[in-house]
Amino acid sequence: MKKYYLMAPGPTPVPSQVLLAMARPIIHHRTAEYEALFADVREGLKWLVQTGQETMVLAASGTGGMEAAVTNTLSPGDQALVIRAGKFGERWGEILKAFGVQVIALDAPFGQTVPAERVADALKKTPDIRTVFCQHSETSTGVLHDVQGYAAATRQSEAILVVDTVSSLGVADLPTDAWGVDLVVSGSQKGLMLPPGLAFCALSDKAWARVKQAKLPRYYFDLLEEKKAVAKNQAHFTPAVSLVVGLREVLRMLRAEGLENIWKRHDRLARATRAGVEALGLELFAKATPSPAITAVVSPAGMDGEKIVSTYARSHNITIAGGQGDMKGKVFRLGHMGYVSDFDVLVALGALEQVLAELGYPVHWGSAVGAAQKVLAERPS
Numbered sequence: 001m002k003k004y005y006l007m008a009p010g011p012t013p014v015p016s017q018v019l020l021a022m023a024r025p026i027i028h029h030r031t032a033e034y035e036a037l038f039a040d041v042r043e044g045l046k047w048l049v050q051t052g053q054e055t056m057v058l059a060a061s062g063t064g065g066m067e068a069a070v071t072n073t074l075s076p077g078d079q080a081l082v083i084r085a086g087k088f089g090e091r092w093g094e095i096l097k098a099f100g101v102q103v104i105a106l107d108a109p110f111g112q113t114v115p116a117e118r119v120a121d122a123l124k125k126t127p128d129i130r131t132v133f134c135q136h137s138e139t140s141t142g143v144l145h146d147v148q149g150y151a152a153a154t155r156q157s158e159a160i161l162v163v164d165t166v167s168s169l170g171v172a173d174l175p176t177d178a179w180g181v182d183l184v185v186s187g188s189q190k191g192l193m194l195p196p197g198l199a200f201c202a203l204s205d206k207a208w209a210r211v212k213q214a215k216l217p218r219y220y221f222d223l224l225e226e227k228k229a230v231a232k233n234q235a236h237f238t239p240a241v242s243l244v245v246g247l248r249e250v251l252r253m254l255r256a257e258g259l260e261n262i263w264k265r266h267d268r269l270a271r272a273t274r275a276g277v278e279a280l281g282l283e284l285f286a287k288a289t290p291s292p293a294i295t296a297v298v299s300p301a302g303m304d305g306e307k308i309v310s311t312y313a314r315s316h317n318i319t320i321a322g323g324q325g326d327m328k329g330k331v332f333r334l335g336h337m338g339y340v341s342d343f344d345v346l347v348a349l350g351a352l353e354q355v356l357a358e359l360g361y362p363v364h365w366g367s368a369v370g371a372a373q374k375v376l377a378e379r380p381s
């Protein structure tokens, strides 16, 4: 028997109290009981998303939320600016192209970021740009983008800013209203500690005004219809009831911890992970601000990153993630978001020492774990 550990950058482990809540007999969604449940969830999401606006809760994976953000804010032939510095930045471009939107891409090598000045310049050069799309945490590279800077640049223009927070909601601070982010997209299976299956879209007044003008085809993800339902503590179509039940539980847990503590916990775990990795002589893939959700590590010279992932699985029953697209084989990724605490990080790093040693890399036993413990033992400020 080998105990199983899920240490990928999503899906992430689900706490037992959330699993138990979701295991209760299903309730019907057109009932007062569901309305009371959803009323709690609405309030909790306002708190977590840091907005006075409502959050639309959709039955979809995160990409469904991304598609909803595109089809509800744009019309055929519109121009959109995309921050493209990773696989999920590329995904914005792919969705936009699929719906006939003209994409102006601001590219940066994967592992790096796009400075906010480039966004400001692009918006000045092309004032017809309707929407700016970016990630907060780019899960494929482990970089945290400068959403505050992008929001400041976008506010000077007619455009709206859409931010994919699939791997940063409940992980990294993003004061939606204070920064002036117009549309926050997220998903359930990362910082929110839930199974996959819920997508979230929270819109500013500027974004809602766009929804009324947008002409791209949409049916299932019609946010105006969804908003009418939400106002009645309902969903437009059958909601993913059990996941919404789990969400209420998660929101309770997160509220008990408090926003500041949530950011601090993830920051500590990420710093400990990075210290451990670097103590082994490995290189971090992120060359810009690293994401507190995930650490992408460059595979040692001559070693296939996929081998590291498969050795974690075979020898230790631990799931981590490899590189995506061109990064396949070149990086491996350790998730540390959601239901994760100090000793999970030590498990991941202890296993990394053993995996690398098994693959022939010279390992000084305890170096990664020790370096991480040093960070974890810091007194909280």
Ligand SMILES: Cc1ncc(COP(=O)(O)O)c(C=O)c1O
Residues within 6 Å of the ligand: 010, 061, 062, 063, 064, 088, 135, 137, 138, 139, 140, 164, 165, 166, 167, 187, 196
């Ligand atoms: C930053 C980011 N955006 C979007 C997605 C896509 O979400 P999903 O796989 O739930 O459709 C992911 C999932 O890994 C992600 O990490």
